[in-house]
Amino acid sequence: MFSLYSxxxxxxxxxxxxxxxxxxxxCIPRDFGKGSIVCVCNVTHCDDLKLxxxxxxxxxTVTIVExxxxxxxxxxxxxxxxxxxxxxxxxxxxxxxxxxxxRTKKKQTLIGFGGSFTDSATINIKSLPQALEQRxxxxxxxxxxxxxxxxxxxxxxxxxxxxxxxxNEFDGDYxxxxxxxxxxxxxxxxxxxxxxxxxxxxPVLLFASSWSAPKWMKTSRNIxxxxxxxxxxxxxYKIWADYNVKFLEAYRSLNITLWGMTAGNEPTQxxxxxxMNFSPETQRDFxxxxxxxxxxxxxxxxxxxxxxxxxxxxxxIMPFAEVVFNDxxxxxxxxxxxxxxxxxxxxxxxxxxxxxxKYRDKLFLSTEACAxxxxxxxxxxxxxxxxxxxxxxxxxxxxxxxxxxxxxALSNFKVLNHGAQAWVDWNLALDIDGGPSWINNTVDxxxxxxxxxxxxxxxxxxxxxxxxxxxxxxxxxxxxxEVQKSILxxxxxxxxxxxxxxxxxxxLNPNEFxxxxxxxxxxxxxxxxxxxxxxxxTFIWK
Numbered sequence: 001m002f003s004l005y006s007x008x009x010x011x012x013x014x015x016x017x018x019x020x021x022x023x024x025x026x027c028i029p030r031d032f033g034k035g036s037i038v039c040v041c042n043v044t045h046c047d048d049l050k051l052x053x054x055x056x057x058x059x060x061t062v063t064i065v066e067x068x069x070x071x072x073x074x075x076x077x078x079x080x081x082x083x084x085x086x087x088x089x090x091x092x093x094x095x096x097x098x099x100x101x102x103r104t105k106k107k108q109t110l111i112g113f114g115g116s117f118t119d120s121a122t123i124n125i126k127s128l129p130q131a132l133e134q135r136x137x138x139x140x141x142x143x144x145x146x147x148x149x150x151x152x153x154x155x156x157x158x159x160x161x162x163x164x165x166x167x168n169e170f171d172g173d174y175x176x177x178x179x180x181x182x183x184x185x186x187x188x189x190x191x192x193x194x195x196x197x198x199x200x201x202x203p204v205l206l207f208a209s210s211w212s213a214p215k216w217m218k219t220s221r222n223i224x225x226x227x228x229x230x231x232x233x234x235x236x237y238k239i240w241a242d243y244n245v246k247f248l249e250a251y252r253s254l255n256i257t258l259w260g261m262t263a264g265n266e267p268t269q270x271x272x273x274x275x276m277n278f279s280p281e282t283q284r285d286f287x288x289x290x291x292x293x294x295x296x297x298x299x300x301x302x303x304x305x306x307x308x309x310x311x312x313x314x315x316x317i318m319p320f321a322e323v324v325f326n327d328x329x330x331x332x333x334x335x336x337x338x339x340x341x342x343x344x345x346x347x348x349x350x351x352x353x354x355x356x357x358k359y360r361d362k363l364f365l366s367t368e369a370c371a372x373x374x375x376x377x378x379x380x381x382x383x384x385x386x387x388x389x390x391x392x393x394x395x396x397x398x399x400x401x402x403x404x405x406x407x408x409a410l411s412n413f414k415v416l417n418h419g420a421q422a423w424v425d426w427n428l429a430l431d432i433d434g435g436p437s438w439i440n441n442t443v444d445x446x447x448x449x450x451x452x453x454x455x456x457x458x459x460x461x462x463x464x465x466x467x468x469x470x471x472x473x474x475x476x477x478x479x480x481x482e483v484q485k486s487i488l489x490x491x492x493x494x495x496x497x498x499x500x501x502x503x504x505x506x507x508l509n510p511n512e513f514x515x516x517x518x519x520x521x522x523x524x525x526x527x528x529x530x531x532x533x534x535x536x537x538t539f540i541w542k
Contacts (some may be wrong), residue, residue: 008178011365019367023046023174025047026047027039027043027047027071027252027458028040028041028046029071029201030383030384030457031384032383032384033384033423033508034382034383034384034385035069035384035385035386035387036069036070036071036384036385036386036389036460037071037384038383038384038457038458038459038460039073039446039457039458040135040205040455040456040457040458041132041135041139041456041457041458042132042453042454042455042456043129043131043132043454044137046132046135047073047074047458048144049074049139049144049145049466049470050144051063051065051074051076051145051269051470058171058542059524059541059542060080060081060524061078061079061080061081061541061542062078062079062080062081062401062527062539062540062541063076063077063078063203063539063540063541064076064077064078064079064454064520064529064537064538064539065467065471065537065538065540066532066535066536066537067460067463067464067467067534067535067536067537068533068534068535068536069386069407069460069533069534069535070532070534072532072535074463074466075196079092079527080527081462081524081525081526081527081541082519082525082526082527083525084523084525084526087518087526088271090516092150094486094516095283095477095489095511095513095514095515095516096485096486096489096516096517096518097483097484097485097486097489097491097493097507097516097517097518097531098190098483098484098485098516098518098520099481099482099483099495099505099507099517099518099519099520100481100482100483100494100519100520101479101480101495101503101505101519101520101521101522102479102480102481102482103479103480103481103497103503104480105480105504106477106478106479106497107278107477107479107480108356108421108478109421109475109476109477110421110422110472110474110475110476110477110478110496111135111150111205111363111421111422111474111528112148112149112150112205112422112469112473112474113146113148113149113150113367113422113424113425113465113468113469113472114148114149114150114151114152114204114205114422114424114425114427115140115148115151115152115424115425115426115427115446116151116152116154116160116368116424116425116426116427116428117151117152117153117154117161117189117192117193117428118154118158118160118189118426118427118428119157119158119160119161119184119189119194120156120160120161120162120427120430120431120435120436120437121160121187121192121427121428121429121430121445121496122184122189122191122192122428123162123188123427123436124187124429124430124431124449124451125137125188125192125429125449126187126188126191126192127431127451128447128449128451128454128456129454132454132456133341133355134195136428136429136447136449136456137192137195137196138199138434139447139458139462140196140215140428141196141197141199141200141204142199142200142201143201145466145470146222146462146465146466146468146469146470147200147201147202147466147469147473148196148200148469149200149202149203149204149205149206149469149473150204150205150206150207150422150424151193151196151204151205151206151207151424151476152206152207152208152209152367152368152424153189153193153206153207153208153209153251153258154208154210154211154265155167155208155209155210155211155244155247155249155261156182156185156210156211156212156274157182157211157212157223157274157438157520158211158265158273158274159211159273159274159437159438159439159441160426160427160430160435160436160437160441161184161274161436161437161438162436162438163225163438164224164274165182165184165210165223165294166213166214166215166223167179167180167181167182167214167247168180168214168243169214169215169216170216171216172216174235174239176242176243176246177240179243179246179250180478180510181247181250185250190251190254190256191207192428192501193206193256194255194256197256201410202473202474205260206256206257206258206259207258207260207262207306208244208247208248208251208258208260208261208262208263209258209259209261209262209264209265209367210244210247210262210264210265210276211264211265211266211273211274211275211276212224212274212275212276213228213240213243213276214235214243216241217229217236218237218276222463223274224271224272224273224274224275225269225270225271225272225275225276225277226270226276226277227276227277227278227282228240228276228286231282232282232285232286232288232289232290233285233289235288237285237286237290238290240286240290240291240342241286241290241291241293241294242294242395243474244261244291244294245291245295245298245300246309247301248261248298249298258305259305259306260305260306260307260308260335261305261306261307261308262307262308262309262310262311262338262367263278263283263291263307263308263311264276264278264283264311265284265311265312266278266311266312266313266320266340267283267310267311267312268316269312270440271363272488273439273441275322278322280322280323280324281323282320283309283320283323283324283326284323284326284330285329286332286414287307287324287330287333288327288329288330288476291307292307292329295307295457296333298300301456302332302333302335305335306335306336306363307333307334307335307432308334308335308336308337308338308363308365308367309321309324309334309336309337309338309364310337310338310339311339311340311367311368312339312340312353313339313340313342313343314339314340314343314351315342315351316339317337317339317351317352317355318351318355320337321337321355321358321359325359332403334362335362336362336363336364336365337355337359337362337363337364337365338366338367339352339364339365339366339367339420340366340367340368340369341366341368341369341395342369343374344366352364353421356420363421363422364420364421365420365421365422365423365424366395366420366422366424367422367424367502368424368425369392369395369423369424369425369426370425370426370443370444370445371385371391371392371443371444371461372388372389372429372434372442372443372444373441373443379445380433380442380443381430381432381434381442381443381444381445381446381448382431382444383457384459384460385444385461386534387462388444388459388461388534389459389460389461389463389464390464390508390510390534390536392461392464392465393464393467393468393506393508393536394492394510395423395437396423396468396494397492397493397494397506397508399494411445412465415542421541425445425446425465426443426445427443427445427491428445428446428447429445429446429447429448429449429456430442430443430444430445430447430448430449431448431449431450431451432449434451443458444461445459445461446458446459446462446465447459447462461522462465464536467506467536467537467538468506469505470538471498471506471538471540472496472498472504473498473499474499475499476496476497476498476499476504477496477497477502478496479495479496479497480495481493481495481505482531486515489511489515490510490511491507491508491510491511491512491515491517492507492508493505493506493507493508494506502540502541502542503521503539503540503541503542504538504539505519505538505539505540506536506537506538506539507531507536507537507538507539508535508536509531509533509534509535509537510534511533511534512533512534513533514530514531514532514533515530515531516530516531517529517530517531517537518524520541524541
């Protein structure tokens with residue numbers, strides 16, 4: 001017999017947990033009264049997104065993956081192309097969107113999609129039974145899930161930690177001899193990152209972002225707000241560069257090699273969350289005098305490592321880029337521009353287009369997004385909220401791929417400019433209150449963990465992200481298309497050619513009414529389908 005505390009007994013329990021997770025291709029829905037449903041995962045069932053019924057090797061067949069506000073999640077069906085002779089003229093009152101694919105127009109190449117391995121996210125993941133903990137990461141990074149291929153890792157604590165901390169709180173330790181990773185890294189973040197790398201079928205591109213230096217290095221003497229003490233060229237700027245590189249080296253010593261980093265999260269912040277302010281000028285000088293030389297000294301050369309600036313909201317892109325890139329040494333090393341989504345509905349999206357046109361050799365990555373952040377107008381967690389899912393899709397299509405709407409007789413729009421190459425979400429998983437957050441800065445996430453009940457909930461946002469990440473793999477190239485559509489029809493779309501020579505077309509119908517979609521491909525003819533109200537579809541064909 002097994003002793004209750006014997007290692008054999010514990011191993012048996014773990015084995016039973018693994019066996020109990022039965023692969024279910026169907027969502028187990030639960031309605032929390034927020035307009036749509038979540039899909040529930042526990043040790044007895046969890047829906048699986050491995051799509052073995054797709055027929056993308058048949059030249060005349062289109063596979064459709066559909067999710068809707070009414071409750072469909074990754075619903076699969078197939079249609080066939082028809083010749084132009086079979087096209088039926090639509091009625092005058094019909095709501096429609098007519099798309100013509102143009103493979104000859106090649107735009108930006110995609111790097112990928114991902115989420116952030118924050119303290120809070122990985123603590124929540126770890127709070128689940130081991131098999132379910134692994135399943136949640138697989139839901140994001142394996143081919144049974146969203147097939148994420150990127151990840152953001154905070155350097156030290158953030159507002160999504162259970163405490164305020166840094167890696168060296170010893171005032172006066174100017175040589176950082178007592179620098180050490182935290183328990184949050186060793187017990188939560190690093191195991192989650194390593195498992196994501198293990199289950200991903202492609203390399204996971206990881207990048208780091210710092211929130212705050214230790215408080216003894218700052219003017220505020222607090223983890224929140226303030227700047228580094230002194231000026232660029234001085235002691236504390238040098239120490240801060242050393243600190244960042246020590247983080248990269250510590251992770252590398254544990255067999256996690258980072259693809260890149262940002263120069264610092266939200267450098268324009270100077271208030272109650274973990275933050276540290278940089279002006280465009282101080283960021284430029286810090287990079288030139290301290291961080292870049294230190295990175296190069298340790299082998300993080302520009303050909304091997306991606307350093308990005310800005311890493312805050314889009315209104316700050318040009319003020320930072322114009323100053324930082326006016327130094328040729330810094331400009332030659334910095335790989336790209338990172339930005340967040342929080343004010344994309346307030347400031348003109350032309351900012352992204354202008355920057356991507358002016359700095360054509362730079363990468364453009366959206367590095368943080370979440371719903372429920374504006375406490376004045378919304379609750380943090382809203383389980384089953386379809387509107388938030390549509391906001392994700394709108395941002396990915398309109399902002400990241402910089403689609404400009406050129407209204408001609410209120411009936412059509414054209415893709416004019418290229419945009420960003422990656423879209424990275426914020427917390428991978430939060431608890432039912434949207435935390436933990438040591439300053440109670442709770443928000444929503446695509447997956448919400450209910451540790452007390454041993455289960456987690458996949459929000460509509462999760463599936464909408466999958467409509468992009470799962471079907472537009474790394475190295476896909478955005479292609480051109482022309483659109484005609486009915487008046488007052490807000491459907492939007494984007495199209496890519498994948499490395500497997502598939503076309504992936506993603507269409508969001510945020511309207512409260514159905515819309516007829518006609519897609520024309522000169523190679524095969526056309527196909528038509530009905531876009532259900534409040535739905536998103538991904539179309540894949542060879």
